[in-house]
Amino acid sequence: MAAADFAGSKQAIAYALCKHLRLDPDAVSSTSIEESDIVSLFSHIVKSSEDEIMKWVEFSSSFVGKDGEHHLLLDNLNQDLSQKSVLLGNGFKPSAADIVVFATVQVFMNHLGEYELQKYPHVLRWMDYIQNVVDFGTTVRKINVAKSVFNPPSHPKKANKEDADPSSKKVVSGQKSVDKSDASVGSKKAAGETNAPENKANPTPAKNNKPSGDKKKSQEKSAGKANEGVTDKAPQKTAEKDSECNVSILNIQVGLIRKAWKHPSADSLLVEEIDLGDGNVRQVVSGLAKYFSPDDLVVSI
Incomplete structure (x- = not known):
């Protein structure tokens, strides 16, 4: 040219x-x-x-x-x-x-x-x-700039640990059934020994009808297994739900700062009047005083 x-x-x-x-x-x-x-x-x-x-x-x-x-x-x-x-x-x-x-x-x-x-x-x-x-009058023809549109990605939903590994649910369920059966069998044996008919030829003292110390330990152990694996998962699900945050709930707006001045009661704060372009002017207080002067923030057209 x-x-x-x-x-x-x-x-x-x-x-x-x-x-x-x-x-x-x-x-x-x-x-x-x-x-x-x-x-x-x-x-x-x-x-x-x-x-x-x-x-x-x-x-x-x-x-x-x-x-x-x-x-x-x-x-x-x-x-x-x-x-x-x-x-x-x-x-x-x-x-x-x-x-x-x-x-x-x-x-x-x-x-x-x-x-x-x-x-x-x-x-x-x-x-x-x-x-x-900047105002250049009528002698300058604006250049067209192609701007890409930003689409924020959706926040993926966190998978439940049990949903991610369905076999774990089956294992826990099977564990409960087996433990329950063991506890039932153990209790039936204990009940059978207690209710057995009295042997007339060799009568057993009443105190021997009670399960022995080893049998009692076995019953307690079976009962403990029956309750094993049962946990309260409600707090964990609540924590996972609270941790989810979708960016689409944010309302992000861009505006031009028309006026800015120091906050009357705080040296580290600035007060700005921001034009959002739709006729609304918002007044915002920000902690930018240590980074910019009021004149640096004001955009004049």
Whole structure:
């Protein structure tokens, strides 16, 4: 692409920078915009010579002036944006550098096909954010970004241990039946010995009708087996049910922070007014004061 293809970029830069700095866009004449290059136009409006900002202004100037090197410059930009949301600063507030670079890069990106656009995922993400929070007037045509729809996976239901291993239920059931039979047989034997008819020839003293110590131990052992394996599984099922959590019960919403200020009674808290886009503005208190200043959180359109 030739430099003439970027004719509307300077107009968009001048308008967006004036809006960003709360200046009157009409104060910059169209003649001065046409006769200035990107570096001189930026210095005329912003009046700043900070090294970090000027580095990106010169990047934009090179992007316009060096025909045939656009893909190489886009590769560098894509790599730089892989770890951050905006070009300068640690928050989400666009800077003057973001405005200048966007106004030049979007002209070239709008001429690329879908396959070529996918080579620069971080640039696309950044451009989609900038074009929705910065006012460039009517000279900039928004780039269409295909966004994937996120469908949260359903939470799998935990299988009951007995359902997972049906043989275990059969084993326990069989164990109960066998133990019950053993206990029944043991009790019948004991009852038979007690109710046996008296031997007239050799009468047995009454105290011998009671089961011996070994038989009593055997009966107690059989009774213990009958109760073995019977446990109260209700608490375990309740705990498993409580541990289940389906992500579909969450109501996740995305909004823009319109106002933010320090909490009057807590230095570590911030108060934000969040626009949800449906006419509702919510006021939220968060513990972000040690990470961001109120100005870093506010998104202005």
